[in-house]
Amino acid sequence: MGPEVVFYSFAILIxxxxxxxxxxxxxxxxxxxxxxxxxxxxxxxxxxxxxTAYESIRNHALAVIPLFMLMGEIISRSGSATDLYMLCDRAxxxxxxxxxxxxxxxxxxxxxxxxxxxxxxxxFSRIAYPxxxxxxxKKSYALGVITGSACLGMLIPPSVLMIIWAILTEGxxxxxxxxxxxxGLLLGLxxxxxxxxxxxxDPSNAPAADQxxxxxxxxxxxxxxxxxxxxxxxxxxxVLGGLWGGIFTPTEAAGFGVLCSVLxxxxxxxxxxxxxxxIYDAGRSTAPIMFLLIAGSLYARLLAxxxxxxxxxxxxxxxxxSVIGIMLIMTVVWLLLGVLIDSISVALxxxxxFFPIAVAAGFDQIAFAIYAILVIEAGLLTPPVGLLVxxxxxxxxxxxxxxxxxxxxxxxxWIMLLTVALSILAFPELASWLPNKIx
Numbered sequence: 001m002g003p004e005v006v007f008y009s010f011a012i013l014i015x016x017x018x019x020x021x022x023x024x025x026x027x028x029x030x031x032x033x034x035x036x037x038x039x040x041x042x043x044x045x046x047x048x049x050x051x052t053a054y055e056s057i058r059n060h061a062l063a064v065i066p067l068f069m070l071m072g073e074i075i076s077r078s079g080s081a082t083d084l085y086m087l088c089d090r091a092x093x094x095x096x097x098x099x100x101x102x103x104x105x106x107x108x109x110x111x112x113x114x115x116x117x118x119x120x121x122x123x124f125s126r127i128a129y130p131x132x133x134x135x136x137x138k139k140s141y142a143l144g145v146i147t148g149s150a151c152l153g154m155l156i157p158p159s160v161l162m163i164i165w166a167i168l169t170e171g172x173x174x175x176x177x178x179x180x181x182x183x184g185l186l187l188g189l190x191x192x193x194x195x196x197x198x199x200x201x202d203p204s205n206a207p208a209a210d211q212x213x214x215x216x217x218x219x220x221x222x223x224x225x226x227x228x229x230x231x232x233x234x235x236x237x238x239v240l241g242g243l244w245g246g247i248f249t250p251t252e253a254a255g256f257g258v259l260c261s262v263l264x265x266x267x268x269x270x271x272x273x274x275x276x277x278x279i280y281d282a283g284r285s286t287a288p289i290m291f292l293l294i295a296g297s298l299y300a301r302l303l304a305x306x307x308x309x310x311x312x313x314x315x316x317x318x319x320x321x322s323v324i325g326i327m328l329i330m331t332v333v334w335l336l337l338g339v340l341i342d343s344i345s346v347a348l349x350x351x352x353x354f355f356p357i358a359v360a361a362g363f364d365q366i367a368f369a370i371y372a373i374l375v376i377e378a379g380l381l382t383p384p385v386g387l388l389v390x391x392x393x394x395x396x397x398x399x400x401x402x403x404x405x406x407x408x409x410x411x412x413x414w415i416m417l418l419t420v421a422l423s424i425l426a427f428p429e430l431a432s433w434l435p436n437k438i439x
Contacts, residue, residue, distance in 0.1 A: 158250070
């Protein structure tokens with residue numbers, strides 16, 4: 001069987017996902033079956049599975065994933081994310097919707113040390129939602145900002161999705177990290193602007209704090225909060241500054257980041273058991289990602305062996321579509337897949353196919369990666385099944401909230417994500433200028 005096997009395998013993959021098979025298992029089964037159809041030899045198919053698994057895991061670049069996951073776990077357990085949030089609340093006392101703005105700022109900073117959108121959503125669901133509700137914030141407004149700003153976790157470096165994208169496309173992890181800075185800040189500022197404007201247009205969204213609350217904020221001790229918040233800022237400077245200045249490779253930056261997070265955790269009162277719990281949780285979060293990477297690498301091997309990538313590329317390039325037309329088709333595919341599966345799985349399925357097409361169409365590789373990540377993140381908010389929406393529903397300490405309330409609050413952020421993505425499409429320099437200047 002020739003290149004057409006890619007279409008059969010994709011149909012089998014989607015069928016397995018729709019009937020509830022785990023995406024990693026679905027990718028693995030589909031890939032092994034596809035290799036068998038090409039070679040008509042079971043031994044070759046199973047041998048390909050073994051060699052691909054070995055080659056995938058032994059890639060030293062993958063070390064950054066467990067290290068960054070551990071760094072985020074330690075910072076989360078230390079309470080530094082809460083410290084940063086409360087300090088932002090104090091600093092923004094005069095701003096409409098200040099707790100929502102503090103959530104965006106806190107999420108932006110936490111994203112820079114966790115790199116995982118789900119971790120950000122779960123953390124700030126527990127930190128920010130109770131405080132916003134205590135101040136009288138409307139449910140949908142509060143839930144929307146928590147869900148939407150969590151998407152910054154995959155754009156602000158160090159992002160696990162960026163690492164995986166770079167590995168899949170044989171690109172530079174460091175270049176993608178730097179490329180995410182300007183779009184990430186642009187998206188964060190867009191979120192902040194929306195929070196303020198929405199609070200001004202409808203004060204019921206975010207009632208102003210009373211004088212007693214502000215007075216209490218001023219009287220409360222802030223020493224511990226300052227230590228925690230400064231620790232997070234220092235950690236960001238160590239990781240991103242080291243990458244920016246060429247002092248660290250991404251793996252070295254992750255290692256130094258873990259070392260700094262351990263120091264911060266110790267200062268904040270973490271001891272042996274807390275650190276061990278953080279290591280176990282980081283391992284539990286990393287193992288499924290590694291399994292997905294093995295399955296995704298096997299799927300990419302199938303595409304290469306079958307010649308399916310060349311077939312699909314010829315179909316796109318020979319269709320006469322403009323670069324914009326090709327990008328829009330990819331966008332629709334990403335959003336539809338985002339309804340079914342998580343962002344890492346979407347990248348594993350589509351990057352081996354779409355990346356060569358985008359390069360052949362003349363689109364900047366780095367800008368395309370950032371555009372793809374933005375759209376894939378928008379998929380996490382896409383109704384009727386948005387992974388971040390369900391994460392927030394599970395993590396928020398309020399059993400009365402509904403999925404409809406979360407989606408209602410998250411839709412404006414979905415629109416803003418796609419707007420910033422289209423800005424990258426129109427002006428690729430927003431993503432490519434900084435890495436091209438440094439690397």
